[in-house]
Amino acid sequence: MIKVNNITKKFGSHISLENINCEFNKNESIALMGANGAGKTTLIRSIMGYYHLDAGEVLIDGLNPIKQRVEVLKHISFVPQLPPPIKLNIEELMQYISVSANVDKELMKHYANEMKLNINANLNKSFFKLSGGMKQKLLIAISLAKESDIIIYDEPTANLDPKARDDFYRLLKQNEKEKVLLFVTHRLEEVKDLVNRQIYMDFGKIVPDERF
Amino acid sequence: MKNLYLIAYLDLKESIRAKWFLVYSLVFGGLIALFFIAGVTESQVMGFSGLSRLLLMYIQITIVILPIFILITTVRSISGDRDSNILEYMLSFPISLKQYYWGKITGRFITVYLPVIFAMIIAVIYGAFKGADIPWSIFFLYIGVLFAMSATFLGIAFFISSFVKSSEVALGIAFFIWIFLLAFIDIALISLMMQQRVDEGLIIFISLINPMEIFRVAAISLFDPELTVMGPVAFYILDSVSQSTFMLLSIGYPLLLGLLFAFFGYKIFEKKDLV
Numbered sequence: 001m002i003k004v005n006n007i008t009k010k011f012g013s014h015i016s017l018e019n020i021n022c023e024f025n026k027n028e029s030i031a032l033m034g035a036n037g038a039g040k041t042t043l044i045r046s047i048m049g050y051y052h053l054d055a056g057e058v059l060i061d062g063l064n065p066i067k068q069r070v071e072v073l074k075h076i077s078f079v080p081q082l083p084p085p086i087k088l089n090i091e092e093l094m095q096y097i098s099v100s101a102n103v104d105k106e107l108m109k110h111y112a113n114e115m116k117l118n119i120n121a122n123l124n125k126s127f128f129k130l131s132g133g134m135k136q137k138l139l140i141a142i143s144l145a146k147e148s149d150i151i152i153y154d155e156p157t158a159n160l161d162p163k164a165r166d167d168f169y170r171l172l173k174q175n176e177k178e179k180v181l182l183f184v185t186h187r188l189e190e191v192k193d194l195v196n197r198q199i200y201m202d203f204g205k206i207v208p209d210e211r212f
Numbered sequence: 213m214k215n216l217y218l219i220a221y222l223d224l225k226e227s228i229r230a231k232w233f234l235v236y237s238l239v240f241g242g243l244i245a246l247f248f249i250a251g252v253t254e255s256q257v258m259g260f261s262g263l264s265r266l267l268l269m270y271i272q273i274t275i276v277i278l279p280i281f282i283l284i285t286t287v288r289s290i291s292g293d294r295d296s297n298i299l300e301y302m303l304s305f306p307i308s309l310k311q312y313y314w315g316k317i318t319g320r321f322i323t324v325y326l327p328v329i330f331a332m333i334i335a336v337i338y339g340a341f342k343g344a345d346i347p348w349s350i351f352f353l354y355i356g357v358l359f360a361m362s363a364t365f366l367g368i369a370f371f372i373s374s375f376v377k378s379s380e381v382a383l384g385i386a387f388f389i390w391i392f393l394l395a396f397i398d399i400a401l402i403s404l405m406m407q408q409r410v411d412e413g414l415i416i417f418i419s420l421i422n423p424m425e426i427f428r429v430a431a432i433s434l435f436d437p438e439l440t441v442m443g444p445v446a447f448y449i450l451d452s453v454s455q456s457t458f459m460l461l462s463i464g465y466p467l468l469l470g471l472l473f474a475f476f477g478y479k480i481f482e483k484k485d486l487v
Binding site: 045052086 | 214219230301302304306483487
């Protein structure tokens with residue numbers, strides 16, 4: 001499903017990814033780990049087509065995420081490390097997602113409800129004015145409602161309380177079949193029941209890649 | 213196309229809610245109100261009177277402040293979204309870069325253009341209500357000039373926004389461009405160049421490529437070319453080309469310039485890393 005072929009990404013003289021090769025297939029839940037600056041987020045962003053690579057290529061179902069970004073992104077759900085300060089209100093943000101990615105608004109509300117977030121009470125509130133936890137819950141709800149084949153989470157539980165984390169993992173467990181689930185995380189113990197593969201990165205390289 | 217309209221629509225809604233938009237609208241609406249309160253339409257100075265005088269004063273001030281308003285409020289649109297990781301999230305949905313970029317430009321164009329036009333329309337309606345003659349030719353020329361001016365500086369702003377890494381740098385560049393173009397208008401330009409004994413053809417050429425000078429000359433092109441307020445370069449230009457040719461040039465050239473800058477901005481946006 002996702003093929004990462006020998007990719008290198010440099011920022012100036014700093015090599016962020018060096019000759020990375022890996023493949024992610026259906027029904028794989030991967031914990032992507034490593035110290036800060038190891039290249040985890042760069043790898044994720046390369047998969048999503050945000051970076052022009054210095055060498056190598058990423059293919060998603062045979063498609064290039066830069067040249068065929070619209071086709072590729074139809075199949076990807078993404079939650080970033082920190083919720084961005086989007087000024088749109090919740091209603092507008094949902095409209096943006098509903099029109100651009102054909103996601104059912106009711107499904108977004110359903111998953112938000114499952115995450116104990118009452119969307120209807122906050123529809124006219126700007127996204128950036130929500131609390132950190134509420135923002136994260138909404139982004140998770142959107143990612144699940146999109147029903148993508150590939151779900152990428154960049155440390156999604158950073159702002160969540162223990163109860164919300166449990167809700168999140170429960171929903172994920174229900175939705176992981178026939179998908180690729182890619183987690184960037186520093187806490188393996190939290191996701192160990194969910195993942196079946198663990199990749200550790202260091203200085204832009206994959207050090208161990210273990211399946212279990 | 214639906215995504216382009218969606219982005220334009222949402223950008224428009226977001227901008228209208230922003231505090232800068234309120235200040236922006238108040239400045240232009242306030243200018244018109246101030247002119248009426250000051251009795252500009254009842255006075256007659258150097259051949260200008262009534263609504264013509266009011267519109268001329270309005271456009272002359274607008275030529276100076278509209279570019280900096282547009283540059284400052286727009287120059288951070290792409291670079292600011294990149295800085296704050298908004299781009300990372302918003303572009304994780306299946307939207308092409310073309311739709312995102314041109315949708316943003318369309319939304320922002322409507323935001324900056326409508327208040328300046330509305331202020332002028334209100335002036336004309338209020339003037340007509342007070343019994344003043346409406347100078348339609350001037351009114352329509354200014355609508356065109358403001359359209360071209362908005363397009364030019366929006367194009368320049370998006371161009372800057374596409375390649376700068378931080379919002380602070382974007383603001384600095386925008387401010388420099390505004391000062392630079394402002395410094396090279398008419399009297400400042402000609403006195404500087406005459407001091408240096410520069411060829412007059414070069415002086416005229418430099419004024420003609422400066423959109424701010426073009427707008428300034430266009431704003432007074434419908435009035436008597438013998439007026440001393442015009443300035444030497446403006447007089448020379450209006451004396452050399454016909455009025456209708458200059459009017460077409462004054463709208464067509466800046467419009468093209470804005471589109472070119474916006475297009476180059478898009479090419480850079482497409483070729484650069486998104487985050």
